[in-house]
Amino acid sequence: MTQTAKNYSLEELNLETTFGGIGKTKHRDVPQIDLGDFEKRKAEIADQLWKASTEIGFFQLVNHGIPQQQIDEAFEMTERFFALSHETKAKYPLGKGTNAGWEYKSQVRPSTGTADNKESYQITPTRMAKLWPSGEELPGFKAAMLAFERANWAVGMKVLSCFALKLGFAPDFFTEAHDPLAPDYQSTLRLLHYLPMTNAKPEDYTGWRAGAHTDYDCLTLLHQRPGQGGLQLCPGKEASELEWTDVEPLPGVITCNIGDMLKRWSDDQLLSTLHRVRMPRDDEYLGPRYSLPFFCQANMNAIVQGPKKIYPPITAHDYLQQRIAANFAG
Numbered sequence: 001m002t003q004t005a006k007n008y009s010l011e012e013l014n015l016e017t018t019f020g021g022i023g024k025t026k027h028r029d030v031p032q033i034d035l036g037d038f039e040k041r042k043a044e045i046a047d048q049l050w051k052a053s054t055e056i057g058f059f060q061l062v063n064h065g066i067p068q069q070q071i072d073e074a075f076e077m078t079e080r081f082f083a084l085s086h087e088t089k090a091k092y093p094l095g096k097g098t099n100a101g102w103e104y105k106s107q108v109r110p111s112t113g114t115a116d117n118k119e120s121y122q123i124t125p126t127r128m129a130k131l132w133p134s135g136e137e138l139p140g141f142k143a144a145m146l147a148f149e150r151a152n153w154a155v156g157m158k159v160l161s162c163f164a165l166k167l168g169f170a171p172d173f174f175t176e177a178h179d180p181l182a183p184d185y186q187s188t189l190r191l192l193h194y195l196p197m198t199n200a201k202p203e204d205y206t207g208w209r210a211g212a213h214t215d216y217d218c219l220t221l222l223h224q225r226p227g228q229g230g231l232q233l234c235p236g237k238e239a240s241e242l243e244w245t246d247v248e249p250l251p252g253v254i255t256c257n258i259g260d261m262l263k264r265w266s267d268d269q270l271l272s273t274l275h276r277v278r279m280p281r282d283d284e285y286l287g288p289r290y291s292l293p294f295f296c297q298a299n300m301n302a303i304v305q306g307p308k309k310i311y312p313p314i315t316a317h318d319y320l321q322q323r324i325a326a327n328f329a330g
């Protein structure tokens, strides 16, 4: 594996170039947080979210309100999308810096310098002109995915309203900053297909399904399928040898993590935790792995600045562009 010697423009990125190694593993508990009876229990839920996000940067939501049937349908549609021919998917290519469209093994993480062993299709609803597969190619896909996108948005906004409470912002501060009806909306639903490792050659195991990174959004909501593990997290970037924790995909939960944008917006109080997706070991399930992250990314014109103003203000657009430019080849 070669290490990129690029000089990235944000401090987080320079740090990320040093995280490519395998490291050790360590068991840690990822807190589960129940969103049931949300309005009544909001203060208690906000305390739990704050604790998890200042201590480990990850938590799993239960009773989040998205019906399991809708999650299963989104996964079924995702499998159908990736089963389309290469030529069909290539009609809907990822545009540079847009988080919209399909890419195949093109995401190079600063941590590893090699392409992730995956393909993805990203849905940023405001940028999807000519990027949806046709109704003949994939009937029902657009309606199912747009509904799923909005269901995730709604859960994300509930969680963010708790952080607004804790940070002293108005209750809907982040909901307004992620307004889906504004033309500068840029939250993204990502469909991921990690390639199967059945009949893989030993050299195929040297890479990563997704190299170590922090997310660049405010909050990520990740849907995983039981039996398709591999996600690992590592709080604390300062240790000389990193200790990684497996996050088991449990049925019915949404695994969430804080991203760099909310870390900055909270004046570094909330942790944006390093994570990655490792290759399966040869005694584990070797088939394809699908996952569905939804990235709450504040609208392009939103100004990111915490209540203590420890960082200068930056638009969410400028912030994201610096991160995207460093992650996709070409």
Ligand SMILES: O=C(O)CCC(=O)C(=O)O
Residues within 6 Å of the ligand: 190, 192, 210, 215, 222, 224, 231, 275, 276, 277, 291, 292, 293
């Ligand atoms: O697929 C996963 O489990 C995690 C994906 C991820 O971390 C990402 O896309 O940012």
Ligand SMILES: [Fe+2]
Residues within 6 Å of the ligand: 213, 214, 215, 220, 275
């Ligand atoms: Fe991630």
